[in-house]
Amino acid sequence: MTQEKTRIAIELIDVERAFGRQQVLRKVNLTVREGTTTVIVGPSGQGKSVILKHMLGLLRPDRGKVLVYGQNLADMSKRQMKVVRKDFGVLFQNVALFDSMTVYDNVALPLRERTDLSEDAIRDNVEEKLALMDLADMGPKFPAQLSGGMKKRVGLARALVMQPRIVFFDEPTTGLDVSKSNEIYRLFHKTQAKLKYTAVIVSHDVPKIFKLADYVALIHEGQILGNMSPEQFQLSDHPVIKAFVEETMGPIYSSEREERFFYEEV
Numbered sequence: 001m002t003q004e005k006t007r008i009a010i011e012l013i014d015v016e017r018a019f020g021r022q023q024v025l026r027k028v029n030l031t032v033r034e035g036t037t038t039v040i041v042g043p044s045g046q047g048k049s050v051i052l053k054h055m056l057g058l059l060r061p062d063r064g065k066v067l068v069y070g071q072n073l074a075d076m077s078k079r080q081m082k083v084v085r086k087d088f089g090v091l092f093q094n095v096a097l098f099d100s101m102t103v104y105d106n107v108a109l110p111l112r113e114r115t116d117l118s119e120d121a122i123r124d125n126v127e128e129k130l131a132l133m134d135l136a137d138m139g140p141k142f143p144a145q146l147s148g149g150m151k152k153r154v155g156l157a158r159a160l161v162m163q164p165r166i167v168f169f170d171e172p173t174t175g176l177d178v179s180k181s182n183e184i185y186r187l188f189h190k191t192q193a194k195l196k197y198t199a200v201i202v203s204h205d206v207p208k209i210f211k212l213a214d215y216v217a218l219i220h221e222g223q224i225l226g227n228m229s230p231e232q233f234q235l236s237d238h239p240v241i242k243a244f245v246e247e248t249m250g251p252i253y254s255s256e257r258e259e260r261f262f263y264e265e266v
């Protein structure tokens with residue numbers, strides 16, 4: 001299937017958003033294709049999380065459209081939004097686990113709150129997700145008894161428990177050392193291959209995050225640049241993208257650029 005024929009999961013069209021006098025988003029246009037991983041990168045404070053919150057319907061644009069499977073979130077009632085959000089999973093940087101609940105209950109929570117499933121069906125689902133995260137024996141533990149990496153894995157299990165079509169990650173590896181970050185990336189890879197969800201990831205972990213990306217989008221002065229394959233992004237001649245790549249990855253020397261270009265053209 002060619003990229004162009006892939007269904008569009010999310011589309012931001014000319015989205016503008018200000019907080020007081022600060023214009024954070026200036027005509028943001030961004031397309032997220034179904035089943036793919038789109039990574040949003042950019043310097044701190046540019047509006048990456050604000051974009052994610054618009055996709056989730058947690059913020060509304062001042063102008064423009066946020067379409068999820070063609071439906072504009074801005075036109076929806078709270079009830080309609082709730083239905084759309086059933087298809088969403090989220091993993092934010094500070095995994096918001098409930099400290100008074102066990103790991104099992106934390107993961108079961110969305111199923112208990114948003115579905116009519118029996119406790120037996122909930123158990124099957126929760127146990128499957130915990131096993132997928134290598135947390136099979138952790139159900140009775142409380143969050144305070146877990147390491148940072150384990151908490152993230154519980155957060156990922158909870159994000160996936162409703163079988164979401166789209167999963168949003170905001171800095172999913174913040175606070176983790178290299179090996180724990182790699183573990184999260186490995187589990188991301190494994191779960192996406194199995195569950196086939198669409199992923200939108202906000203991350204500073206460049207260039208490592210490029211390995212997971214189908215598309216890389218850079219936010220710059222309230223607009224999106226790129227939204228292209230990591231290879232195209234790294235070879236882009238756009239001065240802002242080029243400067244970002246060199247700043248985060250070091251200069252790519254011209255012979256290397258030419259060599260990659262050659263292979264891309266073949």
Ligand SMILES: Nc1ncnc2c1ncn2[C@@H]1O[C@H](COP(=O)(O)OP(=O)(O)OP(=O)(O)O)[C@@H](O)[C@H]1O
Pocket residue numbers: 019024042043044045046047048049050051
């Ligand atoms: N609810 C809000 N009220 C007022 N200002 C806000 C609000 N949310 C975000 N902002 C402002 O919008 C700008 C972009 O914030 P955002 O959190 O999206 O940045 P970011 O690119 O995700 O940064 P980081 O990489 O540091 O997480 C910031 O200047 C922030 O202060």
